[in-house]
Amino acid sequence: MSKRGERAMVPDAEFRSYYGRPILKEPAWKTPDVPAYLFLGGLAGASASSAALADVTGRPALRRIGRLVAAGAASASVGALVHDLGVPTRFLNMLRVVKPTSPLSVGSWVLAPFSGLTAGVAAAELTGRLPRLARLAGLAAGALGPVMCTYTSVLLADTATPAWHEAYRELPFLFAGGALTSGAGATLLAAPVDQCAPARRMGWVGTGLELAASAVMERSHGITSEPYRTGRVGRLLRVGQGLTVAGGVLSALGRRRRWVSAVAGAAYLAGGACMRFGVFDAGRVSARDPKYVVVPQRERLNGSR
């Protein structure tokens, strides 16, 4: 009897709740700060790795673009992170301890050397000084790059936010794919087409990775996958995937035409941004509605009985 009364307050829902109020707190992180931080981190990471390889394989144009983009995106991502803090003047407290249980602590300890290295390398690139030291520093930044691309997925997944936590296996690959397409996008946008072959290939690998990871993520978690497929977030993610695919196709068509190649690059970058904003908002949606907490937890309890 009591169940009937509860349900009357929360119509057409197969679960009980306290006046339909959220059980979890929505992430306190702000938009666009944090989604931008996710996007820029991936862009910076992939660009740094790509610059390092361009350097050792003798592709100065790609090296230059990769180094400058990595430094710019890394410092912008630090800026976004600091701006999002409740007490920005205490941002150095991030480096007060090393805590493996906190992805934000680990991330800060990666981001700090990474942004320092990329800034130094970019300065060397622009001034032409200390090329040998720049190469070493560039290789170090390039080695940290892949970590920059994926640690932010753990940052989201290591929360009670249902859509993020349940997707912890797919998010790293989704973000890896997005980082590769973004890195490729920046190069396609800025480099002469006859040098863009590696960027085109990088973009295709990233597109495949991103599409595969989102296909799994959007289907395998029952009700918790729903925020990724429905509503405004679902549409944003569809648009993002469309842009990414468009980037892949256009980059193939733009082998000879600079402007087609540049449009491909812009499409990749826009697609990557849509994906980060979509994933971020999917988490918020799932925290706001108690159904994403109660239904899966009830299923788990009933299953274990």
Add this chain to the structure above:
Amino acid sequence: MTQQDAHTPRMGFFTDTSVCIGCKACEVACKEWNAVPTKGMDLLGTSYDNTGGLGADTWRHVAFVEQPVPVPDAAGSAQGADGMRWLMASDVCKHCTHAACLDVCPTGALFRTEYGTVVVQEDVCNGCGYCVPACPYGVIERRESDGRAFKCTLCYDRLGEGLEPACAKACPTDSIQFGELDELRERADLRLANLLDAGESDARLYGRDPDDGVGGDGAFFLLLDEPEVYGLPPDPVVTTRDLPSMWKHAGVAALTVAAGVAASFLGRRS
């Protein structure tokens, strides 16, 4: 370190909601003692509850649930007209054994005290907000006017002086009981057995079990219905339980990025 010796027992709350009368003395005492700011006058239209849930400015929250129940008619059968029962419960930070808020805090501002409770050091917190989505109970929150995260401290300052927390002190029915966790658990088991004997078949303990998803709560409850009816998650799990697997997946994904970039640069030049 502290002056307490290493053998300080773990302290906690046992909130027996079956004797809660919804007076909100706990909410008021908590605000007074801890100087927690008010959010202003708010009418939510949800029975007598006008604070809605725990947050940066509400460290004790009394829930009011109105449930239609059958009333026995004159003949004693339960088919009679619908009546109403009130469930009231004073919610609080659970001071989890495995506390996600503490695990994810990058600055070390959240720490475990010598009493086994979980407290934010406000002079260290930089307001990163990570603890907010990490808590499986939606307890801790960033105070936007201030930027830092706030929640129940289990009156850390009072414990140091040998006093009980303000809410427990103020509770007129002993619905909120403060003490050594082991002792509280025994007391709760007895109380539950009595209620079940008396025919209160929906009575249950919540957060009592040291083997649950958060390793048991330092502040646990006796409820008269399913937890979600009170706005509590039915089966919370500390998110960091899966962290090793998360890092493993992120590591493989990072290697995939490295391989992807390398492969892209090894192929033809144009």
